Amino acid sequence: MPSTLNPRTTSYEFLGPLGALFIxxxxxLGTYLLFFACSEESGGCPPTLxxxxxxxxxxxxxxxxxxxxxxxxxxxxxxYSFCLLSWxxxxxxxxxxxxxxxxxxxxxxxxxxxxxxxxxxxxxGYIYLFxxxxxxxxxxxxPGFITASIIMGVVQAVACYAASFRPGALLALGGxxxxxxxxxxxxxxxxxxxxxxxxxxxxxxxPGLILWTxxxxxxxxxxxxxxxxxxxxxxxxxxxxxxxxxxxxxxxYNEPAIFTQMDITSDGFGFMLSxxxxxxxxxVYSLQARYLVFTPVKLGAVRIAAILLVKxxxxxxxxxxxxxxxxxxxxxxxxxxxxxxTESGSKLLTSGWWGTCRHPNYLGDLLMSLAWSLPTGFxxxxxYFYVMYFxxxxxxxxxxxxxxxxxxxxxxxKKYMELVPYxxxxxxx
Numbered sequence: 109m110p111s112t113l114n115p116r117t118t119s120y121e122f123l124g125p126l127g128a129l130f131i132x133x134x135x136x137l138g139t140y141l142l143f144f145a146c147s148e149e150s151g152g153c154p155p156t157l158x159x160x161x162x163x164x165x166x167x168x169x170x171x172x173x174x175x176x177x178x179x180x181x182x183x184x185x186x187x188y189s190f191c192l193l194s195w196x197x198x199x200x201x202x203x204x205x206x207x208x209x210x211x212x213x214x215x216x217x218x219x220x221x222x223x224x225x226x227x228x229x230x231x232x233g234y235i236y237l238f239x240x241x242x243x244x245x246x247x248x249x250x251p252g253f254i255t256a257s258i259i260m261g262v263v264q265a266v267a268c269y270a271a272s273f274r275p276g277a278l279l280a281l282g283g284x285x286x287x288x289x290x291x292x293x294x295x296x297x298x299x300x301x302x303x304x305x306x307x308x309x310x311x312x313x314x315p316g317l318i319l320w321t322x323x324x325x326x327x328x329x330x331x332x333x334x335x336x337x338x339x340x341x342x343x344x345x346x347x348x349x350x351x352x353x354x355x356x357x358x359x360x361y362n363e364p365a366i367f368t369q370m371d372i373t374s375d376g377f378g379f380m381l382s383x384x385x386x387x388x389x390x391x392v393y394s395l396q397a398r399y400l401v402f403t404p405v406k407l408g409a410v411r412i413a414a415i416l417l418v419k420x421x422x423x424x425x426x427x428x429x430x431x432x433x434x435x436x437x438x439x440x441x442x443x444x445x446x447x448x449x450t451e452s453g454s455k456l457l458t459s460g461w462w463g464t465c466r467h468p469n470y471l472g473d474l475l476m477s478l479a480w481s482l483p484t485g486f487x488x489x490x491x492y493f494y495v496m497y498f499x500x501x502x503x504x505x506x507x508x509x510x511x512x513x514x515x516x517x518x519x520x521x522k523k524y525m526e527l528v529p530y531x532x533x534x535x536x537x
Contacts, residue, residue: 113209113278116285117286121508128294136258139254139387140251140254142493143391146398153490175251175252175254181255181256183249184256188315190227191223195217195219205373214299216367217304218363220313220314221360227318228321240330240338247326247330257387261379261386264311268300268378269291269296272297277297280296281374282375293380295380312371316386317389318360319390324352327345331401342405343483344400344485348396348483352394395494396494419479422477422478429461432461433457433469445459445462445463448523454516458528464534473498474495477498
């Protein structure tokens with residue numbers, strides 16, 4: 109493919125190759141670390157193990173072998189195969205993505221939500237027939253499933269990186285530095301595909317995201333077994349499962365919305381997305397539910413109402429701000445929002461939610477993520493890891509967005525920043 113379509117990347121993110129190497133090694137390690145730092149097996153959250161016990165475990169070959177579970181690996185491969193077959197077999201409409209640099213548009217098959225419903229139906233039916241004890245294996249074999257998902261993510265990242273060197277591959281503008289460590293991490297090819305099957309979008313919202321919900325259901329089953337039935341499962345765990353399940357269902361139902369996101373339009377598919385989608389999402393995001401299995405928390409009506417308020421405020425900000433933006437993009441302006449026109453002809457909102465801060469949808473997202481952790485109480489900060497991680501992720505994404513907008517709008521973007529000075533948190537940041 110001509111170099112004009114695949115220009116050499118001249119700038120780095122994530123502190124360059126050294127940062128990319130650190131994250132490549134750190135993400136798998138961090139996934140395991142969050143399990144052992146907050147698990148019944150290691151003595152609680154945080155664990156009560158002293159350094160001598162930790163060093164003894166790390167020097168024991170049996171401990172390392174315990175990270176591998178053949179049955180968990182086969183079950184994970186079966187799950188991934190189920191997602192692949194569902195994509196191929198379940199009917200779905202085709203939606204065009206954004207225009208590529210080649211002038212073409214990819215066609216994406218939309219059937220993630222029916223896949224979710226099918227997986228949910230089969231799971232609940234299985235539990236109904238065989239009881240909650242039949243579906244505790246995701247919790248019982250947690251480290252083994254982590255290992256299997258990491259291996260799947262690494263294998264796909266390696267395969268896609270190797271395939272990106274074939275003639276005709278369209279590369280990501282940010283993943284063609286020539287540095288193997290960095291390009292492998294960030295993703296070299298923009299849309300690795302096998303025929304009409306797009307690897308990146310499939311992994312983005314299917315195997316890991318749906319598995320996250322199934323892991324949470326396994327936690328409910330585990331607590332039901334311990335406490336003598338689903339009627340005795342704590343309100344805190346039900347609330348976490350409800351919040352996170354609704355989030356997953358919303359993402360899958362609105363599947364076409366991902367085709368305008370930076371992950372799809374700009375980023376290549378490398379280690380960052382592959383391991384992030386397949387391992388980090390289901391086995392880090394389910395930390396709160398897993399914690400509530402071995403540390404049950406009873407909330408009561410007042411605390412449930414307070415947590416619901418946080419969730420609903422976040423949801424309102426997220427939905428209403430996105431609604432303002434989408435209506436404005438379609439040429440409608442029912443609220444008579446203020447805006448100014450850039451030299452390129454684009455229009456930027458300067459009132460409403462988008463006049464309050466430059467990324468109000470991120471603010472709503474953060475409040476909703478806080479509501480996921482509040483049911484765990486305040487015994488440990490570890491269950492609030494997702495909130496802290498998500499805040500860092502959104503700040504990084506905001507900076508990337510702002511850099512892209514500055515390149516796109518030039519001096520008009522500086523004018524916009526004067527009109528809307530706050531990035532995510534009004535009057536704070």
